[in-house]
Amino acid sequence: MRLLSWVVFLVLQIAFLPLAVVGGLMVTYKQMIVSKRLGVSQTMVEVLNGRWTMHVFEMRQDVATVRLAHSVPNTSIFGLWLVLVPLWVKYKLSGTYFGYPRVPAEGREGLGDLMIARTLYIDRIMRRVVGDMDQFVLLGAGYDTRAYGEFKRDGLAFFELDQAPNQELKVASLGRAGIEAAHVTFVSVDFSREDAFEKLRADGYDPTKKTLFLWEGVTLYLDVEDVRRTLRDVRKHAASGSVVVADFYSERFIRWGSGLLAKKTLEYTDETVGFGLPFTTDHEQILQHFLESEGMKPGETFFLGSAGKKGPFMVVAEFGV
Ligand SMILES: C[S@@+](CC[C@H](N)C(=O)[O-])C[C@H]1O[C@@H](n2cnc3c(N)ncnc32)[C@H](O)[C@@H]1O
Structure with missing residues (x-):
């Protein structure tokens, strides 16, 4: 065959x-x-x-x-x-995968595997931690559907945060698709300009409840101040035992994303890349220092591409509040 x-x-x-x-x-x-x-x-x-x-x-x-x-x-x-x-x-x-999509061995991921591997690793962490949570907050939710699939359950309150135009389009599209979204609270916010937690609290977020925050595919589009401020805000407004799952990118990856073609492509829709971490040497320590500098407790990590000579191009990281 x-x-x-x-x-x-x-x-x-x-x-x-x-x-x-x-x-x-x-x-x-x-x-x-x-x-x-x-x-x-x-x-x-x-x-x-x-x-x-x-x-x-x-x-x-x-x-x-x-x-x-x-x-x-x-x-x-x-x-x-x-x-x-x-x-x-x-x-x-x-019955086997070839080229794209494929499930690479851990550490051996290439840039073409980014989306696939990232999604699988995040799912894996989420399955382990979500049962213990009362709230699930998606920071920069985009077209993510985790609130409408296997993670949907009674007793888990869902909040999706995103910039208003993206969120409005998603809500309209969910409606057209006939996807039930009454259990989700949509909060429009721009992390660079607004206080996300002020808006969340106004919309029913409870800071005394254990919360899972998913911040997937967003940090690379923000600048360092916005990333750090968001982490500080999470720490300040989340109950002890809350968990964040986020992905961070290497400075090398960000430089590639700032190259002329990628830059022009992103700028076309007013998007840009910003925050990266220097993963060329001792990537585990670099991540640990970064998280600890914002008072976060590092958890499980997946460094994508870490088996390569140039070090990982990104990490999927769990950390606790
Ligand atoms: C690559 S998409 C990822 C979406 C989603 N997390 C997912 O995995 O499907 C990036 C998302 O980040 C959001 N985003 C980027 N900058 C933002 C900002 N300053 N404030 C709020 N959301 C932002 C975008 O609106 C977009 O939905």
Whole structure:
């Protein structure tokens, strides 16, 4: 079957090449031009596309993402299929992953695995800690669907924070997709300009309850002051035993993201990269010092790409309050 899967894959890949280019253009058009027209983030689409891909390749069950992806105006599921069909058929025939998406060994992740590995590691930490929590706060929620899937349960209060235009589009898209969101409190906030906790408290957040904060794919778009201030605010307003799960990026990764092409692409939708940590030497110590400097207690970590010569390009980190 493996040999057959290769033959079919190669034939399809060659036949689909022009269609894959069209598919890629369709996805890029929706992600960049439509996002720009709507005044919303393009980076949140990237994550949605990644989670949709994980679902259709049977890596991670996420029915809400599939429904949401069909209802948002700024991605193209048809385009994604045109790009991924050869790989999907290969996966279906052989039962193994090749190229993208794939589940790399820990530490051996490459940049192409970023979204997939990050999502799996975050899920893993969340499954361990969420049962002990009363509140779940998503900081910079984007199109995240964790509030509508396996983590949804009675007794867990959900809050999603995001910039107003992105949040308004998400709420409208959830409605169009028929995804039940009455259990979620949506709080619009700009971390750089507003006091997130003042708004959260006004909307029912209880600082005496144990809370899980998920801050995924956001710190790299903020500057160091906003990252540190947010951590200080969490420490000040969260009950003891609360947990934060966040990802931080290496300065090398941020430099790459500040390169001309990436910079211009992000600036197109008024986005930019900012905060990174110097992970080239002793990355564990660097992270520990950083977290402890904000009074946080380091927990489980996954350093992506740590087996490479240049050190990890990012970390998924759990830390306690
Ligand atoms: C790459 S997306 C990640 C979304 C989501 N966490 C996920 O994993 O699907 C980045 C998110 O960060 C949010 N964000 C970036 N800067 C922000 C700021 N200053 N205030 C609030 N949210 C911000 C964006 O609105 C966007 O939803």
